[in-house]
Amino acid sequence: MEVAQWFHGEQIRGIIEKKADTRNGRDTDTLLDYYIDRHAEPSVQHARTLAKTTQRAEQMFRESLPTTLVMEELPEPRDTHVLLRGQYDQPGAVVEPGIPAIFTNWPADAPRNRLGFARWLVSQENPLTARVAVNRFWKQCLGEGLLRTLNDLGTQGAPPTHPELLDWLAATFRDSGWNIKAILKQIVMSRTYRQDSGFPDAPPTDADLLNRWLARGPRFRMSAEMIRDHALAVSGLLRPQIGGPSVKPYQPPGLWEEVSYNAEDTYVQDSGDGLWRRSLYTYIKRQAPPPSLLAFDGPTREKCTVQRPSTNTPLQSLILLNDPTYVEAARVLATRVLQTNFDDDTRLRQLVRRVLSRFPDDHELSLLRGLLQRQREHFLVTPANAKMLVAVGEWKLDESIEVIELAAMTVVAHTLLNLDEAMTRR
Amino acid sequence: MIAGLNRRHFLNQAGLSLGSVALASLLEEARGGSRISGMSNGGEHVVHFPAQAKRIIYLFMHGGPSQLDLFDHKPGLRMRHGEELPESVRANQRLTGMTSGQKSFPVTASLFSFAQYGERGAWVSSLLPETAKIVDDLCIVHSMHTQAINHDPAVTLLQTGHQQPGRPGFGAWASYGLGSENRNLPAFVVLLSRGSAARPADPLYARLWGSGFLPSNHQGVAFRTGGDPVLYLSNAPGIDIATRRDELDVLAALNSKQASVQRDPEIETRISQYEMAFRMQSSVPDLVDLHDESDSTFEAYGREAREPGTFARHCLLARRMAERGVRFIQLYHRGWDQHYNLPSDLRLQCRDVDRPAAALIRDLKQRGLFDETLVVWGGEFGRTTYSQGTPEPMNYGRDHHGRCFTMWLAGGGIRPGIVHGQTDDFCYNIVRDPVHVHDLNATLLHQLGLDHTRLTYRSQGRDFRLTDVHGQIVDAIVQTRHGA
Numbered sequence: 001m002e003v004a005q006w007f008h009g010e011q012i013r014g015i016i017e018k019k020a021d022t023r024n025g026r027d028t029d030t031l032l033d034y035y036i037d038r039h040a041e042p043s044v045q046h047a048r049t050l051a052k053t054t055q056r057a058e059q060m061f062r063e064s065l066p067t068t069l070v071m072e073e074l075p076e077p078r079d080t081h082v083l084l085r086g087q088y089d090q091p092g093a094v095v096e097p098g099i100p101a102i103f104t105n106w107p108a109d110a111p112r113n114r115l116g117f118a119r120w121l122v123s124q125e126n127p128l129t130a131r132v133a134v135n136r137f138w139k140q141c142l143g144e145g146l147l148r149t150l151n152d153l154g155t156q157g158a159p160p161t162h163p164e165l166l167d168w169l170a171a172t173f174r175d176s177g178w179n180i181k182a183i184l185k186q187i188v189m190s191r192t193y194r195q196d197s198g199f200p201d202a203p204p205t206d207a208d209l210l211n212r213w214l215a216r217g218p219r220f221r222m223s224a225e226m227i228r229d230h231a232l233a234v235s236g237l238l239r240p241q242i243g244g245p246s247v248k249p250y251q252p253p254g255l256w257e258e259v260s261y262n263a264e265d266t267y268v269q270d271s272g273d274g275l276w277r278r279s280l281y282t283y284i285k286r287q288a289p290p291p292s293l294l295a296f297d298g299p300t301r302e303k304c305t306v307q308r309p310s311t312n313t314p315l316q317s318l319i320l321l322n323d324p325t326y327v328e329a330a331r332v333l334a335t336r337v338l339q340t341n342f343d344d345d346t347r348l349r350q351l352v353r354r355v356l357s358r359f360p361d362d363h364e365l366s367l368l369r370g371l372l373q374r375q376r377e378h379f380l381v382t383p384a385n386a387k388m389l390v391a392v393g394e395w396k397l398d399e400s401i402e403v404i405e406l407a408a409m410t411v412v413a414h415t416l417l418n419l420d421e422a423m424t425r426r
Numbered sequence: 427m428i429a430g431l432n433r434r435h436f437l438n439q440a441g442l443s444l445g446s447v448a449l450a451s452l453l454e455e456a457r458g459g460s461r462i463s464g465m466s467n468g469g470e471h472v473v474h475f476p477a478q479a480k481r482i483i484y485l486f487m488h489g490g491p492s493q494l495d496l497f498d499h500k501p502g503l504r505m506r507h508g509e510e511l512p513e514s515v516r517a518n519q520r521l522t523g524m525t526s527g528q529k530s531f532p533v534t535a536s537l538f539s540f541a542q543y544g545e546r547g548a549w550v551s552s553l554l555p556e557t558a559k560i561v562d563d564l565c566i567v568h569s570m571h572t573q574a575i576n577h578d579p580a581v582t583l584l585q586t587g588h589q590q591p592g593r594p595g596f597g598a599w600a601s602y603g604l605g606s607e608n609r610n611l612p613a614f615v616v617l618l619s620r621g622s623a624a625r626p627a628d629p630l631y632a633r634l635w636g637s638g639f640l641p642s643n644h645q646g647v648a649f650r651t652g653g654d655p656v657l658y659l660s661n662a663p664g665i666d667i668a669t670r671r672d673e674l675d676v677l678a679a680l681n682s683k684q685a686s687v688q689r690d691p692e693i694e695t696r697i698s699q700y701e702m703a704f705r706m707q708s709s710v711p712d713l714v715d716l717h718d719e720s721d722s723t724f725e726a727y728g729r730e731a732r733e734p735g736t737f738a739r740h741c742l743l744a745r746r747m748a749e750r751g752v753r754f755i756q757l758y759h760r761g762w763d764q765h766y767n768l769p770s771d772l773r774l775q776c777r778d779v780d781r782p783a784a785a786l787i788r789d790l791k792q793r794g795l796f797d798e799t800l801v802v803w804g805g806e807f808g809r810t811t812y813s814q815g816t817p818e819p820m821n822y823g824r825d826h827h828g829r830c831f832t833m834w835l836a837g838g839g840i841r842p843g844i845v846h847g848q849t850d851d852f853c854y855n856i857v858r859d860p861v862h863v864h865d866l867n868a869t870l871l872h873q874l875g876l877d878h879t880r881l882t883y884r885s886q887g888r889d890f891r892l893t894d895v896h897g898q899i900v901d902a903i904v905q906t907r908h909g910a
Contacts (some may be wrong), residue, residue: 149887151887152886152887156887157887197688198688219690221692252654252658253652254653258618258630258648259618259629259631261628262626286633287630287631287632288631288632289632291657291658294632294636294642294645295645296642297641297642300632300633300636302591302592303592309639309642311641312643312695312699313642313643314699314700314703314706315645315656315658315703316699317702318656318657318658318659318703319658321658321700322658322659322660322661322665323658324662327662363683367676367680368676371676375672378668378669382666384664385665385669387664389662389664390664391663392662392663392664411665411669411672414673415673415676415677415680419677419680419684420684420696420697421681421684426688426690
């Protein structure tokens with residue numbers, strides 16, 4: 001204490017001995033503190049404390065705000081060269097910012113920089129941006145674009161199947177003030193979108209098996225993210241929270257250690273809500289991306305991927321069969337229908353309704369009833385299995401439900417989640 | 427098959443250009459059909475010549491093994507040891523950031539003794555005594571070269587044909603081009619092992635066995651050491667085989683019902699894939715269960731083969747995969763980056779791989795698999811003739827060197843017992859028969875029966891190849907076919 005006081009005294013003496021114009025801001029501040037602390041009126045002392053507290057609060061607030069990098073034009077743009085054969089040390093002709101010569105309508109008043117480019121992108125005279133965008137929205141909803149080469153609307157790309165529709169959608173989208181929600185709503189409410197995708201009566205010589213002319217509804221396997229989100233959503237596990245840092249849901253241990261430098265990175269799985277957020281929020285380490293993402297054609301994020309392939313593999317089956325994500329979702333689904341007072345058939349019907357958005361027919365119902373009954377009997381003789389099955393996942397077990405019942409219904413729900421229909425948009 | 431839809435329709439629908447035999451064969455295999463040979467696009471042959479190798483076992487020494495201390499014997503360096511590397515040799519070439527600041531580049535001779543082996547007297551260092559015994563089966567290439575100077579770009583170039591990430595690796599191309607030979611196992615399998623070197627191993631990237639822009643069924647499946655050998659292979663807790671079978675049967679019945687309504691061949695494929703997943707649940711454990719291997723086998727591969735996760739174990743597993751028809755078996759052995767403490771660390775790394783690699787070759791020969799299996803040994807680049815840092819009497823390190831390095835190939839129609847290419851007296855530049863990474867890949871594809879200029883996949887508006895726009899088949903290392 002004495003040492004601190006002595007040191008403080010010496011510090012003040014040092015500042016006082018400096019010439020006033022050589023003192024820095026911190027010196028002045030320290031001196032002012034010293035003076036007010038010992039010689040000022042209490043009201044001044046109080047005001048000083050208040051000011052300091054407020055300043056600190058402001059600083060803490062500012063530090064809590066997320067920061068992002070913003071690009072700005074240099075006052076004097078640097079020369080940019082064509083690099084001969086791509087070699088960084090072989091500069092060729094100087095080039096200026098601009099757009100390919102085939103596009104002529106750079107707005108007259110727009111500067112020759114990124115701002116000008118942005119204005120050109122969305123200008124009324126430029127139909128391309130809106131066309132590219134609505135084509136991708138269409139693909140999101142209907143599985144294929146109106147123009148099937150999503151990333152190439154130029155001369156090397158495929159021609160659109162419905163050019164007038166594409167243009168109309170593009171113009172509507174642009175004129176709506178680029179309202180994505182409105183255009184998506186328009187698409188999914190269309191008669192085209194709402195058509196049935198089955199064609200039991202079509203002749204085997206159907207001229208449009210690939211449905212280019214959209215006489216039937218779309219069908220396609222859902223994306224990696226959608227398949228997981230769907231299981232979480234129908235079970236009610238999905239956490240609706242928007243935004244925030246990435247989360248780390250279930251993943252087999254050891255995947256990061258296998259590839260990282262000196263095996264020193266570890267995936268620390270979340271607990272609670274982080275397990276059940278939309279897949280959009282799943283943490284992606286490019287060096288070792290989540291295996292369930294990769295197996296369902298999710299990209300590694302190393303290259304821009306406009307169009308993902310859609311495969312159908314045994315590894316996908318293994319994931320949907322054995323990943324705790326789906327076993328847990330099945331248990332939660334089973335819990336929901338068992339919490340009601342209905343009979344077996346009604347519960348099974350509810351289950352199907354939740355997963356497939358339709359009711360089962362009699363044949364399907366009898367298949368499910370059989371499965372439920374056999375599994376009930378099976379778990380009666382293997383009660384330890386039932387216990388293990390319902391313990392998968394972190395979601396709290398409903399103790400009021402009989403374990404054998406829950407396990408048997410979990411198997412039924414799990415079967416439904418594994419149906420082709422559950423992962424396919426039809 | 428559902429009326430009106432056949433395999434070609436499916437391929438077209440999948441948006442694939444050139445005859446996608448892999449997908450086609452996946453369908454065929456899943457249906458229990460026979461393997462498709464060659465490539466076809468609606469009856470028209472696109473790629474077609476007789477394959478000399480049915481599969482590749484790639485022993486990848488990750489980090490860059492020192493060719494100077496293992497295969498490329500330069501006795502003249504003893505005389506020059508400690509002297510400055512002449513400017514005329516280095517010729518201002520680009521160095522890595524790890525040695526570009528060095529003022530001195532002292533020539534550093536290998537500490538290890540070399541001797542000649544086999545009928546043609548190939549030089550092999552004392553670090554690889556078992557490899558030395560099989561040189562008559564090997565084609566040792568001294569003249570490999572790459573333009574990459576750091577690990578990630580160099581590995582990515584060697585395996586995907588491009589330094590920037592995003593393209594499929596060799597195994598994925600092989601799976602795409604040739605499909606699977608086995609109904610119950612993936613076509614492309616990856617095995618990772620850590621080296622014994624004291625220096626931490628450089629990172630690897632899962633994308634190296636990813637499928638890039640190819641469909642994800644061509645992804646490599648990394649077999650794991652702890653837990654399930656394949657991710658999610660074991661049934662969830664509480665699901666026994668009876669429950670699983672019941673579930674799959676009901677699943678198949680429900681799916682089939684949909685298939686009859688929807689007439690979508692994808693549903694039939696899905697049913698088959700669930701059945702394949704079920705079969706994998708027994709075929710994969712059977713593959714990795716080594717109880718039926720004899721003591722003499724374990725003796726041959728080394729006692730480490732009894733420990734899961736070792737390179738020795740993986741060589742033995744590679745042979746079992748070859749027997750079962752896995753198309754591309756990719757081993758990674760990490761820790762070959764000897765920037766310092768090369769003598770001690772390289773000795774440890776060599777001890778990991780020497781015996782098992784030699785045992786693998788012998789084992790394949792014994793079982794009649796050698797001729798149809800191409801084995802590749804090597805890393806992403808070599809190491810410098812000069813020391814990184816100041817060399818001590820018994821210790822030195824070497825930096826990355828892409829201008830020349832050594833790999834060996836064996837089996838699968840590769841000429842045995844030869845040494846290809848030659849480097850200069852300093853082991854710095856190549857003086858005869860250079861083999862670029864693309865040339866190697868073109869040659870490997872050729873052995874598999876694939877023309878590297880015609881095995882393409884369209885992505886982002888253009889056709890991509892494993893060899894990009896390069897690659898010359900190295901005729902000198904390939905056996906001439908009878909009647910060819």
